[in-house]
Amino acid sequence: MGEQTISRELAHVLRTGPFSAALHLAIESSGLRLEEIQNQLAAQHIMVSQTTLAYWRRGRSRPERPASLLAVSALEGILGLPPDALTAQLGPRRPRGRWLDHPPGTMEMTDVWSGAENLEGLLRAVDTPVHNHLYRVSLHDLFSLGPNREVVSLVTRAVVRATADRISRSVFVYHNDDAGSGLPTVHPVRNCRIGRTRSDPDEEFVVAELIFDRVLNTGETAAIEYETRFPSCITSNHYHRAFPAETGDYLLQVQFDPAALPARCFRYSRRREDAPDQGLREVWVGSTYGAHLVERDIPPGLVGLRWEWE
Known part of the structure; x- marks a missing residue:
């Protein structure tokens, strides 16, 4: 044919x-x-x-x-x-350790985040590789802020497809920009549960297993939902999602409180956290106090929204 x-x-x-x-x-x-x-x-x-x-x-x-x-x-x-x-x-594969071995066209999370000296140890402790034979078909983040510009919650819905047999879990990594203010906690909402969770003493990273409600074989999918809840003292002027591998579709919604609307909002992407912005453009904040971006075929790196309060 x-x-x-x-x-x-x-x-x-x-x-x-x-x-x-x-x-x-x-x-x-x-x-x-x-x-x-x-x-x-x-x-x-x-x-x-x-x-x-x-x-x-x-x-x-x-x-x-x-x-x-x-x-x-x-x-x-x-x-x-x-x-x-x-x-x-x-083709021949280079002999590499388990935690450094990742497919072509992907990145390790330790390469995405700046100051990630502690992250590799947390991933080892959780014992679930970031590149765990899963293709991320779609991701949807809803990032909500309160009346004092504080971060309230992050609700994530993900659809993943197994590229090998007997895949039962994924891994969640959160980088805390405001170290010392306390770490968020991760809670299952639908079709998953939280397994091993680890954080570093400097309160920069949280790593957790997301265990699916069934074991996947090649080609099978899981649709999971989980919520990240934050200490009340954390404020933010941005949110970005790290993509260690190419992802099909991504929707980010940021919901502001009517009492704390930003003056301007921007979409941006970066190859790494400390790299220059790319694709910078202004995003409208709607009459229902939200802003969003939609991306397709996202390469490894970061995509997010940031806003100016004044």
Whole structure:
């Protein structure tokens, strides 16, 4: 078959891997059953069992022998993918430690945040990697402020898709800009619970596990909701979300109290927290006292809103 129109999600996985997720999404997009794929391979004198195809698709094994690599090349044509789209996912990987190993096109949280010397230790203590075989389909943050410009809450809704089998959790990282004022707490709202939670003595970071209400296999999704609550003394003139990997869709809403409306509000993005602003533009604060931004295909880095009180 000819090359198919590739969805945003499949295009992302073809850039970042892993191989199993790319193969799974390509098969789903093609509409072909494993039996049909096996028959088309056999017509090219390439013999691969349905069990082997299923194992490749689920990440239980990887094609390594020359005959298997020939099958992968043939799969690209059968599934309507560009040449080498799957083969490129099987290149040699550098031997790296678990906590430094991350897929191409992603960033470690310790690279995103400035002054993150304590963060790596917290991630080790929680023992759930940031890049945990999950593609973030969509994120929605609702950041609310009170009448004294204080931060009240952050409600987050997320849809994630597993790119490997037996994925049961994600990890939450919050950076406190106002160290010493107390740390927020994380509370489950829907379809998840909070696992191990760690914070550093300097009150800069909170790291917590978000445990899904069921275990996900490759291609399955979870829709979770959780709330971050803040000490009453914390005020803020901005909020930004860190993206360690490309994310499909992002909606940020900032809700102001009628007694404390900002003079101006701006959208911005950065590669890292201490990097210069990019894409700076003014955002309207509506008659119901809220501002928002909508982003698609967000690359690794930071995206947020900031406001001026005077």
